[in-house]
Amino acid sequence: MVVGKQIYKRPLLLMLVAFIVASVAVSCGSNPEIDRQLTKAEEIMEQHPDSAYMLLNGIDKETLSTKKEKARYALLMSMALDKNYIDTTTFDVLQPAIDYYLDNGTPDEKLRTYYYQGRIFDNRQDKDNALSTFAKALDNTVGVRDSLCIARALVAQAGLYNDFYDFEAYTRNHLRAAKIYKKYSYDYYELDCLLNALNGANLLNDKSLADSILSLCNTFNNLDKNQQQSLNKYKLLYAARHGSKKVLAEILSKQPPGTNNSPNLRLILALAYHRFGNNEKAKNYLDSVFESGEKFDTLRYLSISVTVLRDLKDFEGALSSYWDFSHRQDAINSAKFEQKSKSIEEKHELELKAQEDERRRSQVVWGSIGIVMLLCIVILAYSLYVKKMKIEHTNDLLVQPSATAGIA
Structure with missing residues (x-):
């Protein structure tokens, strides 16, 4: 009888051992207190990034045990560093996340x-790698719930497109991001x-698109000083390109005198006065930009200079500006082509990686199914074995009384 009871108890004993092992594995995998602090930091990150940074800074990194926890x-x-405007140019902090999350x-x-x-590549002025990395981010949005991060990636990528003079992508990204923020x-x-x-x-000279965007901008109230200045500047640029001289004159009359404006605004004013026919004033603005020593849009400066100098009969200066503009434009087009070629190659690599990941996932799934089936077979075989032992034990019990009766 003792042997039989031991046989019946074995499956329960095995299940109990398995449960204990699994519990120990889970408890050893992470620190509940660290998990609680990380979750709290994530919850307050958007609204209170300074508090999130202080909370994270108070965690002893030596207590981070698993790769997942470190990531x-x-x-x-x-995230906390970026949201607190603490720019970094090294990957020391982010590297564990790169090593773990990009694969897992x-x-x-x-x-x-x-x-x-x-963002780190951008801080390092490595614009090529920054652009391609943001592209990878936006190629991995299936199943994403953090739409605000998508919007931020679109805006960051748009800034780089502007640096590469890809104004179509620059405009498209900002419109996509605006929809998310809305x-x-x-x-x-x-x-x-x-x-x-x-x-x-405006830079694309797309009047229809500019009209639709301008109508959206005019629906906003309570603009801050910087936004109001930007709106006025872009309205002036719109009028200089597409508006009537009457509208342009009205906008220029509201413009404060002097050359204390930003270089790019002075370039727009130069374009506006050229369109209005006052080329002397336009040239004064161009000269003030060139002599300011401040950073300005060289390509826009040259494109305006060509027509202003031509209309002032300074053909030599106009030709010089035209040649300089053409060479710069060729260099920009070459850089844009190179960047697009690189993006195509990287996208192809991403597609190949996705296919390889899918193949590995399929192997894992089928492997898991095989293991489950094998376990089922083992459990079934063991159950049959236990059943057989039970029957044999029962038969032994039935035989023993018969044998005893025969001897008697």
């Missing part, structure tokens, strides 16, 4: 990791994106 801390700390992370974790990796009622950021998109439409 989570690294990503959250990178959820869609949101991959997106955020790529985004902050791109969905979450982030009016300030939505208007910022629309203003940049309006600038892009």
